[in-house]
Amino acid sequence: MARVGVFVCHCGENISATVDCEKVAKESGDLNSVVFSTDYKYMCSDPGQTLIKEAIKEHKLDRVVVAACSPRMHEPTFRKACSEAGMNPYLCEMANIREHCSWVHPKSEETTAKAGDLVRTIVEKVKKNKPLQAIKVPITKTAIVIGGGVAGIQSALDIANCGHKVIMVEKQPSIGGHMSQLSETFPTLDCSQCILTPRMVEVAQHPNITLYTYAEIESVDGFIGNFKVKIRRKSKSLDENLCTGCGLCTTKCPKKKIPNEFERGLGNRTAIYVPFPQAVPNKPVIDRENCNYYQKGTCKVCEKVCPVQAIRFDQEDQIIEVEAGALVVCTGFDVLKPNFFPEYGYGKYKDVIDGLQFERLASASGPTKGEIRRPSDGEIPKKIVFIACAGSRDPAKGIEYCSKICCMYTAKHAMLYKHKVHDGTPYVFYMDIRAGGKMYEEFVRRAIVEDDTKYIRGRVSTVFERNGKLIVRGADTLMGAQPVEIEADMVVLASAGVSNPDSEELAQRLHVSYDAYKFFAEAHPKLKPVETNTAGIFLAGACQAPKDIPESVAAASGAAVKVAALFSNSELTREPVVAEVNRQAPPVFSTCTGCFLCEKVCPYQAIEREEIKDRNGNVIKTLARINKGLCQGCGTCVALCRVKAIDLHGFSNQQMYSEVMALLNF
């Protein structure tokens, strides 16, 4: 017969304010098999734990039920205490009478009765608990950083500098991300490229970092410490080892009128191209969609001019499989094409551009070499209207959140424009100025006071063309919603920052959760901002929500520390809450029918096939077998198995049944 001890915690007043803990303890003492029960103000405190340990020895307890909070926080605490008293830790269970009872009900007899019911179910469950042994698994001390923007670069360098191997996977032909497209950065106005490119080079040259550009994550299997990741290295049509990056091919390519993505369509590129002059690696790729050879079958000019014969037209995508202990997702964000705002005329008028296009105009390496010129005729605009919140904070457009960076970069744009065109006048239409951050408010003030930017609080209703001018019609809500009309030469839309178009698919591949806007979700908004709900996968940067550079870098270093902390141990201790397929004597071997419907449902690919053979090596039966290292104990296979051939240790059918039956008073 089991000897169960019940320990009821008051949790200060969290539980005892609505539940009569003494009564629960007293009544639990009368339950079958319960030989000791008591209550205490803080069971998780040192004296509380000592109380449990002494009771185990004194009353020869072999099962412990702690009626307290959710097991998420303190189950390990109490199991450790039991273990120190010589008990198998998995013979200790928690009854959650706080979140499931005291916090959600008023003080009453019924609340106390419910707490008693919860204790009773767990007492019945714990009687069926079996001693389990923790599982130890080794850790592969390699991290994969997905995305080579500023967050990815920071994270990769931090992890690599801790002495761990890093594999960086970047979708584009070069690392650098959105930051490499920026002209100057707020609030200091230092050149974005000048601070970023040295770090890009550092990534490429770091002995601990392997860089795969033009590559994507194909699949992620496994679990914390032991991920198996397939990376698709898209064909660059180039032997990278031979290519010297001389750039001759890019100058000779006959296809010269392809809109350049890096320049946001403001410049052109060739079919074999390097995205930008400071690219890392500084080696070209062939864009097969636009290449004469791939589309029409003739050309091969690049191959002819290449001095080292590095062009490989027959190169295919390569899938490489790597093992990693942790992943850091830094896939960044996208800028919404403002063409969903037809009233602002984006796409219709050439001189209505978005913020990122303005960055390229203002950039020294951009299509105009840093001069602010209109895309339509190359004239220097004398009046620019900047429209903040183009899409953001607009439930009607489906984006309810604040994109956060636009207020700051709009002020920066106005300032840059004024610095370059002294007689120009920048106007900014805004809803609110959100400049929270170190030196941010001062920066916006400077744009208004020193650089004479005209800030108008109000929304723009329409932009249209009249006599070669863009007429911006809006309202000034600080002047009694008086209509305003400005004849502008150029309009810049601070369009909303949104999640990447493929973020949902990536999230599903990684098994991480995401929010309604398809941004990746952190495990806890305050206390676990860089963790995901999947152990071993971390987040950094704007893939979580729009973030500015300092925030992205801070999160990246945070995620790097989490990875380094994980890698500081040689092995990982895992809960033995894993599923197992039953085994029986021949000729049945197992009640498993080998239908393998469970194989597909397992999110962790933990179900393998085991062949039972006779003495002559003939297969008699094929059964499912669960890999304990991969199983995460989610129980999905248990629910799916028709024969109930699978059981979950710690949550077995027997335990669940006893719990339910106790609740039904059977």
Added chain:
Amino acid sequence: MSDILINKVKQLLSDKAIDIFIGHGEGTGGRIRPIFVRTPEDAEQLIFNENCKQSWANYLLKPEVKAAGKIGMMATKHALRAMMQLASEFQIKDNEVLALYWDNNELKSSADFKEIEAYLASQNHDILPHEQEMIDKLNAMTTQERWDFWQKEYEKCIKCYACRSACPMCYCHHCAAEGNQPQWIPVASHQLGNMDWHLMRAMHLSGRCINCGACAKVCPMHIPLNLLTYNLITPIQQEFGAIAGMKHDATYALSTFKTEDKENFIL
């Protein structure tokens, strides 16, 4: 028709192409029963007429039948679908079972999954009109009415498990209803026990039922059991685009995840 079949089976058995043939035979009172033919002489007992609509696929996995050697079977459309579904659950292999089936009055034989799939694709698999009518009637009921309807039906159940024996998809060696550690499904044929059993069966067949209707046909208490499982076919087809038993390598709709699956059930 019977003669063509008898000659074919005789030849298959004498050529040792098969060792045992499962076919339709004369039962008592004008009924049809399965017969297991092992010799060319015994093939004379085979019949085939318009009453031979039964699927014998539920015998394919019986250890006694498997032990006989290579199996041949007179297959109705439903038996072929059962074969494909069993194949997708790794219970039979390609070229393991020789199926004889009528295609436009021509007796064909194949053990090749691709050929059988092609034949199945050319056939109509809709639920019969009078059955669909019953389903529509059930769906038009209020929850309470439907509950009352089924409670009344379950009341008749005597837990003989004939439905389980007739079902080609109920092939587990150890049915969950027989598990007693713990006893999730009460043994007794009382209201709770009966309901538990039928609901469990319906859940286990969701996405796997090949609508052969054998369960209802064999029920001695005339419970329209097939409606329970049929009613799950349409929603699964609508949500996941799959009906059971059409492909030997189909993936089970309820255990496979595709990124393009609808998530309209998530609030």
